[in-house]
Amino acid sequence: MDISYFSQKVNQTLSTINYGDNPAELYDPLRYMMQMGGKRIRPLLTVLAGYLFNDDVEACLKPAAGVEVFHNFTLLHDDVMDKAPLRRGQPTVHEKWDQNIAILSGDVMLVRAYELFLEVEPSKLAKVLRLFSTCAAQVCEGQQLDMNFEKSDLVSIDDYIRMITLKTAVLLGLALELGATLNNASDNNALLLKNFGINIGIAYQLRDDLLDVYGEQEKFGKQVGGDILADKKTYLQLTALAQANVEQRNILTGFRNQTIYSPEQKVAEVTAVYNQLNIKAQTEAKINLFFEEAIQSLDAVEALVERKNILRQLALDLMERES
Known part of the structure; x- marks a missing residue:
């Protein structure tokens, strides 16, 4: 069996979900968000x-769909908070409708996610809901830290790694821990898979940071240079600030007090400093570090190698690596 079989099962399950119909202004944005596409990585991991x-894997499908609906809920609200114009190459919900509709549609998505978890067999339901609720709160904690960082000049690289662990990586960890739990894995195997997911998630977010500066918009699906324009704390920015000389630091921070400037100029000048400091290579090295740690956890899981290799290949595809 290859990954396409499992991907088809996930997509079939997602296509059968009844989110609701009336009022259309509440449910149409929800369906729009869910039909944007995306890799469906999290339910696939489950x-x-x-x-x-x-x-x-039948017992895993509805909870896996719940993970995907929750993930899209976080993206919808994240886009509102970031005032992001694009998601997966298409207008974000708050741009296509408005901010209030986006918030309320997101709220319904969270409700629908919990409903999908109710498909878990009764003996495991309480444990699964605790795992999910803990993870959901951590994702919100990560988002709040991300917003806090916008107003602070005292953010360290370790602070940033903790933030992306909560905001992004723990949900990949949950997705894997959930699938293991539903199909009766040992606690140790479930934990190893959780760690695999968290480390892949950190590597994936660091790669996302990298693509924001060095990616192509058609492939990236979001505005290239958006993090620079928003003065977001990213691994690239924090690493650059830690290593910059006075002149470079002035470029990295000089636009913050300006109200009128060319966005293209800001992206170009900050990127030039990144290039001078070799930030791209340093970020790639950090990505590799977390990726290798993830693979070590996967290797330690007590399961058939050929089945673990499907997960290994998915991780490689996420990082767009050959080995």
Whole structure:
């Protein structure tokens, strides 16, 4: 069995979800968000984690869909807070409708996510809901830290790694831990898979930071240079600030007090400093560090190697690596 089989199962499950119909202004944005596409990585991780321990993945499908609906809820609200114009190459919900509709549609998405978790067998329901609720709160904590960082000049690289762990990586960890739990894995195997997911998640977010500066908009699906324009604390920015000389630091911080400037000029000048400091290579090295740690956890899981190799290949695809 290859990954396309499991991907098809996930997509079939997502296509059967009834989100609601009236009022249309509440539910149309929700469907728009869910139909934007995306790789469906998180529900796929849940199903693949379950497959490590049992041929039958049916018990994983509805909870896996719940993970994906929750993920899209966080993206919808994140876009509102970031005032992002694009998501997956398309107008964000608050741009296509308005901010209030985006917030309320997101709220309904969270409700629907919890409903999908109610499909878990009763003996495991309480544990699964605790895992999910803990993770959901951590994602919100990460988002709040991200917003706090916008107003602080005292953010360290370690602070940033903790923030992206909460905001992004813990949900990948949950997705894998969930699948393992649903298909009766040992606590140790479930923990190893959780750690695999968290480290892949950190590496993935660092790669996202890198693509924001060095990616192509058509492939990236978001505004290239958006983090620079928003003065977001990223691994690239924080690493550059830690290593910059006075002149370079003035460029990195000089636009903050300006109300009128060319966005293209800001992106170009900050990127030039990154290039001078070799920030791209340093970020790639950090990505590799977390990726290798993730693979070590996966290797330690007690399951058939050929089944673990499906997860390994998915991780490689996420990082766009060959080995």
